[in-house]
Amino acid sequence: MASTRLFEPRELLYPSNMLTIARLLLIPPTFRYLRQPERRREALACLGVAMLTDAIDGPLARARGEVSPLGELLDPVADKILINGTAIILSKTRDFPWWITGLLLFRDLGIIAAALVVIKRRSQITVAASTGKLTTALLTAAALLYVADGPRSGKPALYVAMVPFLLSFFQYGKRFLAVMRNQDE
Template sequence: MALRDLIQPRELLYPSNLLTISRILLLPATIYYMQRSDRRQRALVLLAITMLTDALDGPLARRRGEVSKLGQILDPIADKVLIDSAAVMLSRTRGFPWWATGLLIFRDVGILLAGLIVLRRKAHITTAASSGKLTTLAMTIVALLYLAGGPRWGKPALYIALIPFSLSFVQYGWRFLRIMRSGDK
């Protein structure tokens, strides 16, 4: 599938895709404020806003009939970059465990690479698994709690979030193998 087949210029103006793009554009400011202890409140608000765009973009696209290939590609990338960047910053500044950050990055790089392989070999865009969406929600809550109250608030939520995280790891792996084994293009 060629890049020109994925990006239709009009899709850049879909409200749902604009929300996804805004999430990407808000990332530098969010990360900047996350590293400053005197700006933690601002970081908390920005992180909440960026993740709210994630909650809104998919339903908006479906309601308006504007589900696009561009959105199907940009949305998961934006989610993963935001959550993984937040995890790195929280590990550096708020006691988020580095092992959890490593697992998140490992999982997300694997999902993105598998998605690229499927796109290249099967000309198919894989969509988020239900456990993946639940993991994004759970990790958002974890990030907000770590940002607001450090490990005391965030650690219990992290351990609960490991349940959908583990399920998504298995679900994405199983789906990748099934797609690659199928004879379909």
């Protein structure tokens, strides 16, 4: 009988997945510090370290031959929670544009819904698009600038991040349609 598990428990011990889990564990203190203007340095440190784990976990998994279903699932979930939660808090506290927060939430909810459909129908986890990874990096830079200096430095970086963001929106949609078309074959 074939296993129906999405991942094997030993994948929890892969260094790359441990970094992703560390990123998930950094989310509560990051959000707490982001809501406290006097704790801006702590917020910068937590957000910076959390997103540094994102820069390291994928290359580490590939270098060690430990790309895993668990990592492919947890990594984008951690990114989406961190980026979207940060955008919401910064919209409330640092003049981060609400319309961009809305676009982020809309795109990411669409990605999650599409991924769930693909997992259900194909038992397959889809990986991030290249423009999605660039978007995450640039949104992180913009968020760090918003925390450090507010809209003066953050807004120009945010507008730069919107270019790959919009491209990723279409790239994810195109990939979803291609996966769903191949299902019928």
